Amino acid sequence: MPRTYLTPDHHKKRINRLKEKIDQEGIHTFLLFNSKNIFYLTGFSFIPTERPIVLIVHSGEVYFFVPSLEIDHVQHQVPFVSEVFSYFEYPDEQHPMHHLARVLEDELEISPNRVASESPGAPGYWGYKGPSLEDVTCLKFKILPDTVMDMRVIKEPEEIEIMRESSKWADRAHKYLQEYTEIGANEIDVTIRASAQGSHDMVAELGDAYHPTGFSMFPAIALYRGQIGSNSYFPHALSRGLTFKKGDTLVTGASSDVYGIESELERTMFMGAPSPRQKELFSAMLSAQDAALEAAGPGVKCSEVDRAARRVFKEKGVSNLVRHHTGHGLGMEGHERPFLDIGSEDILEVGMIFSCEPGIYERGLGGFRHSDTFVITEDGVEVTTKYPRDLSSLIIE
Amino acid sequence: MPRTYLTPDHHKKRINRLKEKIDQEGIHTFLLFNSKNIFYLTGFSFIPTERPIVLIVHSGEVYFFVPSLEIDHVQHQVPFVSEVFSYFEYPDEQHPMHHLARVLEDELEISPNRVASESPGAPGYWGYKGPSLEDVTCLKFKILPDTVMDMRVIKEPEEIEIMRESSKWADRAHKYLQEYTEIGANEIDVTIRASAQGSHDMVAELGDAYHPTGFSMFPAIALYRGQIGSNSYFPHALSRGLTFKKGDTLVTGASSDVYGIESELERTMFMGAPSPRQKELFSAMLSAQDAALEAAGPGVKCSEVDRAARRVFKEKGVSNLVRHHTGHGLGMEGHERPFLDIGSEDILEVGMIFSCEPGIYERGLGGFRHSDTFVITEDGVEVTTKYPRDLSSLIIE
Numbered sequence: 001m002p003r004t005y006l007t008p009d010h011h012k013k014r015i016n017r018l019k020e021k022i023d024q025e026g027i028h029t030f031l032l033f034n035s036k037n038i039f040y041l042t043g044f045s046f047i048p049t050e051r052p053i054v055l056i057v058h059s060g061e062v063y064f065f066v067p068s069l070e071i072d073h074v075q076h077q078v079p080f081v082s083e084v085f086s087y088f089e090y091p092d093e094q095h096p097m098h099h100l101a102r103v104l105e106d107e108l109e110i111s112p113n114r115v116a117s118e119s120p121g122a123p124g125y126w127g128y129k130g131p132s133l134e135d136v137t138c139l140k141f142k143i144l145p146d147t148v149m150d151m152r153v154i155k156e157p158e159e160i161e162i163m164r165e166s167s168k169w170a171d172r173a174h175k176y177l178q179e180y181t182e183i184g185a186n187e188i189d190v191t192i193r194a195s196a197q198g199s200h201d202m203v204a205e206l207g208d209a210y211h212p213t214g215f216s217m218f219p220a221i222a223l224y225r226g227q228i229g230s231n232s233y234f235p236h237a238l239s240r241g242l243t244f245k246k247g248d249t250l251v252t253g254a255s256s257d258v259y260g261i262e263s264e265l266e267r268t269m270f271m272g273a274p275s276p277r278q279k280e281l282f283s284a285m286l287s288a289q290d291a292a293l294e295a296a297g298p299g300v301k302c303s304e305v306d307r308a309a310r311r312v313f314k315e316k317g318v319s320n321l322v323r324h325h326t327g328h329g330l331g332m333e334g335h336e337r338p339f340l341d342i343g344s345e346d347i348l349e350v351g352m353i354f355s356c357e358p359g360i361y362e363r364g365l366g367g368f369r370h371s372d373t374f375v376i377t378e379d380g381v382e383v384t385t386k387y388p389r390d391l392s393s394l395i396i397e
Numbered sequence: 398m399p400r401t402y403l404t405p406d407h408h409k410k411r412i413n414r415l416k417e418k419i420d421q422e423g424i425h426t427f428l429l430f431n432s433k434n435i436f437y438l439t440g441f442s443f444i445p446t447e448r449p450i451v452l453i454v455h456s457g458e459v460y461f462f463v464p465s466l467e468i469d470h471v472q473h474q475v476p477f478v479s480e481v482f483s484y485f486e487y488p489d490e491q492h493p494m495h496h497l498a499r500v501l502e503d504e505l506e507i508s509p510n511r512v513a514s515e516s517p518g519a520p521g522y523w524g525y526k527g528p529s530l531e532d533v534t535c536l537k538f539k540i541l542p543d544t545v546m547d548m549r550v551i552k553e554p555e556e557i558e559i560m561r562e563s564s565k566w567a568d569r570a571h572k573y574l575q576e577y578t579e580i581g582a583n584e585i586d587v588t589i590r591a592s593a594q595g596s597h598d599m600v601a602e603l604g605d606a607y608h609p610t611g612f613s614m615f616p617a618i619a620l621y622r623g624q625i626g627s628n629s630y631f632p633h634a635l636s637r638g639l640t641f642k643k644g645d646t647l648v649t650g651a652s653s654d655v656y657g658i659e660s661e662l663e664r665t666m667f668m669g670a671p672s673p674r675q676k677e678l679f680s681a682m683l684s685a686q687d688a689a690l691e692a693a694g695p696g697v698k699c700s701e702v703d704r705a706a707r708r709v710f711k712e713k714g715v716s717n718l719v720r721h722h723t724g725h726g727l728g729m730e731g732h733e734r735p736f737l738d739i740g741s742e743d744i745l746e747v748g749m750i751f752s753c754e755p756g757i758y759e760r761g762l763g764g765f766r767h768s769d770t771f772v773i774t775e776d777g778v779e780v781t782t783k784y785p786r787d788l789s790s791l792i793i794e
Contacts, residue, residue, distance in 0.1 A: 047633045049732055050725075069632035069720040072760070076631070089722050092740040124542065127726065127734035145521065188600050192615060196593040203585050203638060214635020217620060218589060226611060234473070235466035236444045238611020241600065323466040325486050328447075329524065335446055337524035343489040363469070 002168075003161040005211035005259045008079050010158065011043045014151070015080075019060040021147060022116065029058045029110045030144070031117040031133070036332050037148040039260055044077045045213040046070060051090040052122035052130070054100065058108055065100050090128065097122065101136040116142040152331055153338065154351040159261060159331070160375055163353055166263040167373050167384035169256035173198025173222035174265055174387050177252055181396050183271060187224035187242050194222040202256060213260045220256035227251035232366035235323050235359060246272045249366030250396075254387075260332045264355045265385040266371035269394040281360055282391055284316040285368040288358040289389070292326050292340070293372075296356075297380040302344035309358035310342070321360035328355055330373055352376045356383075399565075400558040402608035402656045405476050407555065408440045411548070412477075416457040418544060419513065426455045426507045427541070428514040428530070433729050434545040436657055441474045442610040443467060448487040449519035449527070451497065455505055462497050487525065494519065498533040513539040549728055550735065551748040556658060556728070557772055560750055563660040564770050564781035566653035570595025570619035571662055571784050574649055578793050580668060584621035584639050591619040599653060610657045617653035624648035629763035632720050632756060643669045646763030647793075651784075657729045661752045662782040663768035666791040678757055679788055681713040682765040685755040686786070689723050689737070690769075693753075694777040699741035706755035707739070718757035725752055727770055749773045753780075 018041060022030050032038055032055040035048040042062060046053060051067040061082040064074045068088050075084055085107065087099040104110045120143060121132040133141050155163070177194035198220035203210060212219065226237035229248040244250070248271040255262045268282060288309040295308035306326040313319050329336035330353045338346035340354060352375070359369030374383045388394065415438060419427050429435055429452040432445040439459060443450060448464040458479040461471045465485050472481060482504065484496040501507045517540060518529040530538050552560070574591035595617035600607060609616065623634035626645040641647070645668040652659045665679055685706040692705035703723040710716050726733035727750045735743035737751060749772070756766030771780045785791065 045635055047635065049633075050736075067721070073631045073633065089738060089740075091736055091738055092722075094740075126730055126732040127546070127736070129543075146526075149524070186600055188609065188616065189597060192593045192596050195614070196589045199589050200586060203583055210638055212585065212636050212638050214623060214637070217592070217618065217636070218614075219585065221614065223614060234470045236446075236470065238442055238444065239609050239614070240611070241607055241609050324464070325489075333523055335523040339447075339488055339524070341486060341488055343486075343491075 001209060002165045003158055004165055004206060004209045006043065006158060008043060011041060012080055014041050015057060015062060016060065017151065018057060018148065021151070025116070025142070026114055027116045027142060028114040029056065029108070029116070031056055032148065033118050033123055034148070036260070037118070039213065040148060040152060040332065042078045044074055045215060045260070046073065048125055050126040050128035052096050052100070052128070054122070056108070058110065063108070065103055067096070095130055097130050097133070097136045104137055104139065110139060112139050115139050116144045118145055118148070119143065149337065152336065153329065154349055155331065155353050155375070156351070160351065160353070162258050162261045163263055163330070163373065163375065164384045166256045166258040166261050167265070167386070169198060169202045169220040169258070170222070170254040170263045170265040170385060171387045172201055173220040173256065174252065174254040174267065177222035177254065178269065178396065181244060181250070181269070183244050183246060185244055187226070187228055187244070188239060191223040191239070195220065198222055198256070211259060213257070215260050216257035222252065222254035224250070225253055227367055230364050230366060233361050233363050235361060235367060235369070244271055247275070249278060249368070251367045251369055262330070262332065262334070263373040263385060264330055264371050265373065265387055266357060266369060267387060267394055268368050268370055269396055271396055273395065274391070277365060279391065281318065281362060281365070281368045284313060284318050285358065285360055285370065286389065287316070288312040289356055289370055289372070292356050292358055293374060293381055293383065296348060296374070296376065298348055298350050298376055298378065300348045302338050302340050302346045302348060303342045305340045306342045313358070313360060318360050321362055323361050324359060326356060326358045329353065330355055348376045350376050350378055398606055399562045400555055401562055401603060401606045403440065403555060405440060408438060409477055411438050412454060412459060413457065414548065415454060415545065418548070422513070422539070423511055424513045424539060425511040426453065426505070426513070428453055429545065430515050430520055431545070433657070434515070436610065437545060437549060437729065439475045441471055442612060442657070443470065445522055447523040447525035449493050449497070449525070451519070453505070455507070460505070462500055464493070492527060494527050494530070494533045501534055501536065507536060509536045512536050513541045515542055515545070516540065546734065549733065550726065551746055552728065552750050552772070553748070557748065557750070559655050559658045560660055560727070560770065560772065561781045563653045563655040563658050564662070564783070566595065566599045566617040566655070567619070567651040567660045567662040567782060568784045569598055570617040570653065571649065571651040571664065574619035574651065575666065575793065578641060578647070578666070580641050580643060582641055584623070584625055584641070585636060588620040588636070592617065595619055595653070608656060610654065612657055613654035619649065619651035621647070622650055624764055627761050627763060630758050630760050632758060632764060632766070641668055644672070646675060646765070648764045648766055659727070659729065659731070660770040660782060661727055661768050662770065662784055663754060663766060664784060664791055665765050665767060666793055668793055670792065671788070674762060676788065678715065678759060678762070678765045681710060681715050682755065682757055682767065683786065684713070685709040686753055686767055686769070689753050689755055690771060690778055690780065693745060693771070693773065695745055695747050695773055695775065697745045699735050699737050699743045699745060700739045702737045703739045710755070710757060715757050718759055720758050721756060723753060723755045726750065727752055745773045747773050747775055
């Protein structure tokens with residue numbers, strides 16, 4: 001059975017790792033506001049709204065501060081929570097941050113100089129306004145925005161297994177996307193049908209092994225995002241309800257959410273036999289992707305991977321068509337640090353996961369970009385998305 | 398033909414309104430980072446990533462500062478843009494904020510004391526790190542996080558027309574959700590099918606009148622979010638792949654995205670004939686929703702609307718089952734200011750749009766909450782979601 005979720009024991013280990021990290025900085029109490037970081041550490045997934053939700057890691061114990069509508073939800077999802085503190089609602093007659101101040105100072109009796117927070121106050125979201133932590137308490141907060149994000153950069157073996165599973169369902173949904181694409185069809189309709197069928201397969205085949213986190217409405221997606229025909233020239237086009245015509249260059253996207261971990265798969269496809277120029281740009285892009293994957297491995301600089309792809313584009317005389325770097329970290333968000341970019345100072349390490357997606361864009365003709373998900377291994381890389389990359393597999397007759 | 402989008406002329410009027418507002422504060426140049434605010438003012442929709450994208454409103458003219466992958470995309474979408482400044486990529490060898498500093502100081506020659514920004518620097522997003530605007534320039538920025546959000550609170554007549562259209566498609570998708578719900582079905586499967594069919598209808602029936610912004614993958618959605626049977630007790634449950642059984646209390650959700658404007662529709666439904674307690678709580682919830690809608694109107698305090706719903710819950714002896722306030726502003730985000738909450742100081746004005754969703758939650762039995770979208774009118778309110786609210790329409794046999 002493939003791994004499709006993590007257990008409370010796994011989350012407790014992460015809490016312990018976090019405790020060790022902050023101990024080294026003399027911090028006993030850490031307040032976390034970022035919803036993905038909270039999920040990473042505790043398995044509690046929730047809808048972020050204007051109502052502040054705070055994870056408090058205090059002397060290695062786990063506390064939550066939540067609005068009343070989340071009290072039982074936390075207790076249900078996080079078996080190892082020590083105590084759930086709450087306020088009724090935002091904005092309410094007393095601002096939640098004043099309740100939080102009381103919890104920190106009176107209930108937890110926090111040491112004034114050994115406390116840190118991800119941000120100076122609750123992040124503004126969906127209309128939230130509020131004072132900073134230092135406005136409402138006598139505590140002096142160290143701001144540590146990167147501590148958990150840094151932990152998330154190196155994926156654990158279990159996360160890599162889950163990323164393989166996510167890649168599998170991205171491949172599946174993409175298969176339907178290609179199958180349903182035909183001249184005259186609307187991109188939105190094809191997107192809907194492929195995502196619906198891919199998600200249906202995933203729910204049916206995984207059965208009880210599927211533990212949705214609720215972050216994504218559709219378990220698997222495969223989509224067009226407006227990169228159709230000459231519009232595929234815009235690297236970050238958005239869906240415009242376009243219809244497919246003969247000769248179009250297409251750039252697709254696919255992913256699936258397995259316990260909050262999301263792979264990335266993109267393909268360049270053609271409506272009918274490609275022209276010599278379409279073939280030429282496709283081939284340059286494919287060579288650049290090969291070169292980047294070949295360059296990558298443990299101990300290599302991120303910048304070197306980007307340079308390898310750029311070198312190919314230069315050799316092929318298409319450097320002027322480049323609009324972005326070669327890739328970005330992957331995990332629980334669309335993009336994560338580090339970046340495969342000539343400006344990056346980071347070194348690749350075993351367990352990092354990236355997209356590999358060098359692209360070129362020619363006005364009038366379109367965009368040429370595959371994206372694959374790959375893991376840094378002891379030996380080099382493992383590409384987890386398996387969808388065919390070669391030209392002949394990607395022509396829609 | 399119903400209104401389904403706004404034109405560049407409309408956006409230009411908003412830019413002029415913004416100019417008048419900031420002129421009053423002695424501001425000549427305003428930097429905007431919030432993607433929804435940028436769309437509101439210019440019609441430019443884009444995928445927010447770690448790459449900073451900045452709208453610069455300078456002496457009433459519109460400039461953009463974008464990564465190279467968005468240069469042509471902006472020009473394509475915003476016909477009235479004066480100039481698009483750019484940097485190649487993030488992180489790149491030189492940080493984008495240094496490029497921005499050069500644009501502000503050398504190209505636009507901004508007056509050092511008449512400049513404002515929505516935030517002290519680019520918002521941290523998807524792994525972005527960077528200096529503040531004052532770290533990289535000699536300019537003194539006034540921080541105005543609320544200026545555009547305040548403009549967005551009162552909806553223009555055109556936005557209200559679009560909200561009616563969004564409500565219509567939320568109703569349609571919800572019809573499919575109810576139709577597909579049956580004993581033994583999986584919530585995710587029903588969600589997928591209803592959203593796919595509702596979206597299909599919307600794309601097919603609107604045809605060329607549909608101008609997707611790309612913010613939402615599915616034009617119309619109707620979903621279960623885990624609020625099924627005893628799990629519906631959690632007001633903000635998340636999808637867990639539950640199956641429907643006889644006796645379940647269900648709480649649904651539906652919306653559609655018409656030019657970035659999103660209605661809200663939720664219904665409490667029952668799998669088979671409800672028990673006396675289910676009927677009692679449903680009836681209390683319905684009376685509270687009626688009372689809130691009756692209390693609302695121009696000149697009324699937001700807090701009074703919340704109080705009207707709470708009064709009903711108190712009369713019915715279920716105040717202890719309340720977990721949240723009565724509603725929130727609606728527009729381009731899931732929740733917006735102001736809030737229908739006893740702590741709100743805001744006064745209802747013609748053109749504001751809200752959800753009306755007083756709810757009660759009984760452990761073991763479930764949640765009882767309808768949500769409808771309503772507009773404040775000269776005469777009182779107009780409810781734009783039309784889905785049946787009465788008990789007999791919401792029993793699934």
